Amino acid sequence: MTTAKTVKPMEGSRSRSQIIVLFIALIVFIMLLFANFAYLNTQSNYDKQYISHAGELRVLxxxxxxxxxxxxxxxxxxxxLLSDARNDFSQRWGYLKKGDPVTGLPAAPPAVHKEMQAVQRDWEQLLSNTNAILASEQTVLSLHQVAATLAETxxxxxxxxxxxxxILLQRGAPASQVALAQRQSxxxxRILGAVNTVLAGDETAAQAADAFGRDANRFxxxxxxxxxxxxxxxxxQVEDKDARARLLEISELFQFVSGSVDEILETSPQLFQVREAASHIFSLSQTLLDEASMLANGFENLASGRSLDIIGGYVLGLLALGSIILIGLxxxxxxxxxxxxxxxxxxxxQNAIMRLLDEIADLADGDLTVTASVTEDFTGTIADSINYSVDQLRDLVATINLTAGQVAAAVQDTQATAMQLAEASEHQAQQIAEASGAIAQMAQSIDEVSANASESSAVAERSVAIANKGNEVVHNTIHGMDNIRDQIQDTAKRIKRLGESSQEIGDIxxxxxxxxxxxxxxxxxAAIQASMAGDAGRGFAVVAxxxxxxxxRSSAATRQIETLVRxxxxxxxxxxxxxxxTTTEVVRGARLAQDAGVALEEIEGVSQxxxxxxxxxxxxxxxxxxxxGQISLTMSVIQQITSQTSSGSTATADSIxxxxxxxxxxxxxVSGFTLPDTQKTPGPH
Incomplete structure (x- = not known):
């Protein structure tokens, strides 16, 4: 028997050692598995960032x-937008070259260095041209602003x-002056066309800039x-007064043109450089797009080449699963x-329990003289507890017998007192009910007075509202009449101007x-001269x-126009x-409406x-x-409390x-329990 007890603990110790070893192996495999997954997740995240940055480089x-x-x-x-795109490209390119310390992205791996060098070469050229354009921002915008102002001037x-x-034609000015004026137009x-050609920046822009200077100077x-x-x-010199006034206005307008000549001539070479830089950027962008696409493909190939790490993760997962199976076995x-x-x-x-049950069988019949045997088995403690409980139960039964007799005597006196209290509470409840009825009638009368007052107040408020609306209508009427007066006056002014215009038509x-x-x-x-010329002037006579x-016919038509003008x-x-x-009548109506408004304001004040x-x-x-209402509610509460008191007194008597x-x-x-003779207690007298 002793040998068997010694072998069993050894077997349990060996099994626990095996489980511990398997658990350690399982933890190691799981840690390696998570480490592999973490590595794959990190590299996958890096690949996504590489591909995202490369894709953005193409767009940028x-x-x-x-x-x-x-x-x-x-x-x-x-x-x-150009500055933002340049900065964004530089930032993303920096992430690919040196890494991103914020997200922990490392620099691009050596596997794509060839593609990186190709992008770097073209990006440096494109960046140089971009910076040149941005550096000329103020010059370009100023030149275009000048051109826009010229296009208006x-x-x-x-x-x-x-x-x-x-004016020169009407005044009969010399033909040379008229020709010069027409040539100026x-x-x-030509000046405006030359400026547009300079802004276009094509191969004739330089010649257009020179032509602009010459034409402006000649003008x-x-x-x-x-x-x-x-x-x-x-x-x-033009002597006509009206023509000179127009020429002075032209001179004021031309001051801006003459002041812009030097600025356009000085800044046009820089504008040509900007145009050339933009053209170079456009040609580089397609090459850079192709190289960025090749870089993105390189990053995608790196991402697809991580299948070996995934297989390693699967192997570690199978080893962890095998460890779990062995631990289960x-x-x-x-x-x-x-x-x-x-x-x-x-x-x-089970044997010890059956022995203890035989010893305490009489306890179920109320025999409190029973004592259980205390042994070394696990039931020994239970037997000791049962003996202690029986002792306490004996004392409890004796106390119950004594207390029950005392309670019976006190209950009789308390029941009589509770009955008297219940009768007094019922009488008090009747008195309170009568007082509550009187207060309820008084509250009803006050409610009727309040309702009548509220209705009167509502009627008065409606009177105030009606007077207010009438006042607003009067003000709106006055405002409308003022608008009508203003419109009529404007119409009269226009008709007067029409009359003046017709007078000018009459003069014309x-x-x-x-x-x-x-x-x-x-x-x-001419006809007389033609007749004097004889046959040689016959054709001229027909024209005359x-x-x-x-x-x-012109004279007849002018007489008809004159009649219509009159x-x-x-x-x-x-x-x-x-x-x-009509304006006089509108003013009179506005005054009457204003008097009505004053009367309505007085009515509104009295109604208010x-x-x-x-x-x-x-x-x-x-x-x-x-x-x-509060008094009635208080009386109701008191009545409820009194009713509850009466009911409580009656219930107390019943409970007693x-x-x-x-x-x-x-x-x-407790009379069924058997106590030792020393603990038996007599009942009450």
Missing amino acids: SQRIAKNATEAAAGKAAAFR VPQLQVEYEKVVE LLAE GQVLNGMLEGNAGLRIS VMVRETNRQLHETAEKNDRN VSLIDDIADQTNILALN DEVQRLAE AIQADTNEAVISMEQ NLAELIQSISNAAQQQTTSA GNLAKMASQLRRS
């Missing part, structure tokens, strides 16, 4: 080319010179000659051994009529007749008079005072209603009666 290379072209064209926003110069030509057009010389005269250029074997030992121990304990018609009469006289003279008939002037005067009368008084009455009635019955039942329940 095209974005830089687009923004560079737009920046060279003078778009201000393109410079900011030159058409104004042309319009002013066309007016000068019209064409020269202004200024002719303009000064027309104002001051220039014998060297054979330009006579050892644990199952150890569990079976422990179950066998437990079955033997249970048999020994008179001038045309005079021209027609002079033409008719000239035609008559046609001119005379045309002059007569009719328009008459109708215009009548419309102005009618509108003035009445509403405030009624509201005060309503508030006082509501306060009284609230107080009466039940307590007496329970004391008797308690004595009867």
Whole structure:
């Protein structure tokens, strides 16, 4: 027996050692597995970042080319976008070359150094051209701003010179002055075209810049000659007052053009360099796009070549699974051994339990004189506890017998007192119910007063609202009449201007009529000269007749136009008079509406005072209603408390009666226990 007990602990120790070894192996395999997975996850994350940066480099290379072209064209926003794209490209390229300390990304592996060198070579050239464009930002934007201002100024110069030509023709100025003025308009057009050519930056831009300087200089010389005269250029001074005023306006406009000549000529070479840099960037962007694509493909090939590490992870997973299976087998074997030992121990304990049950069988019948035997088995402690419990139970039963008798005597006195208290509570509840009814009637009366006051207050508030709306309507009416008055006045002014314009038309018609009469006289003279010339002037006579008939038709048409103009002037005067009368009536209506508004404001004030008084009455009635309600609620609470007290007193009397019955039942329940003679207690007397 001793040998068997010695062998079993040795077997358990060997099994535990095997489990520990297997657990250590399992932990090692799992740690290696997690380390492998962590390495694969880290490398996969790095690969994703490499591929993402390379993909962004492709996009940024095209974005830089687009923004560079737009920046060279003078778009201000393109410079900011170009700077952002350059900085983003530089940052991502730096991550690929040196790594990213924020995300822990290392520099690109040596496997893609060839692709990296190709990108680096083209990126340096593209970066140099990009920096050159950004450095010329202010110059390019300033030059385009000047060109935009010129595009607005030159058409104004042309319009002013066309007016000068019209004035010179009307005043009968020399043909040479008219020709110079017309030539200035064409020269202004050439200046604007030269500026646009310079901004375009093509192969003729340099020639256009020179032509711009020459044309602007020539334009200024002719303009000064027309104002001051220039014998060297054979330009006579313009004497007409209106024409000189137009020329002075042209001179003021041309000051900006002449001031821009030096700036355009000085900055145009830098603009050409920017255009050339943008063109170079555009050609490099496609090469850089292809090389960045090859770099991205290289990173993708690196990511696809990590299959060996994945297989290693699977092997470690299988080893960990094998360790788990071996641990399960050892644990199952150890569990079976422990179950066998437990079955033997249970048999020994079963015999000890049966012996203890035989000794305490009489305790179930209420025999408190029983004593259990205390042995060395595990039931020895249980027997000792049972003996202690029996001793305590004996003392408890004796105490219950004594207390039950005392409780029965006290219950009888308490029950009589509770019955008297219940009768007093019922009487008090009846008195409180009568008082609550009176208070409820008073609260109902106050509620009716409050309701009437609230209704009166509502009526007063509606009166105030109606008066207020009427006042607003009057103000709106006055405002509308003011608008009508202003519109009528504006219309009258326009009709007056129409009359003035018709007067100017009449003057022009008179001038045309005079021209027609002079033409008719000239035609008559030409006919006379033709008749004097005989057969040689016969053809000229036909032309003179046609001119005379045309002059007569022109004269007839001017007389019809003059008649219509007079009719328009008459109708215009009548419309102005009618509108003035209408304006007077509108002003009178506005004054009447304003008087009505003042009366409505007085009505609104009286209604507001009445509403405030009624509201005060309503508030006082509501306060009284609230107080009466609180008093009624308090009386109801007191009545409920009294009713509860009465019910509690009755329930207390019933409970005391039940307590007496329970004391008797308690004595009867413990009467079945058998106590030693020294602990028997007599009942109450």
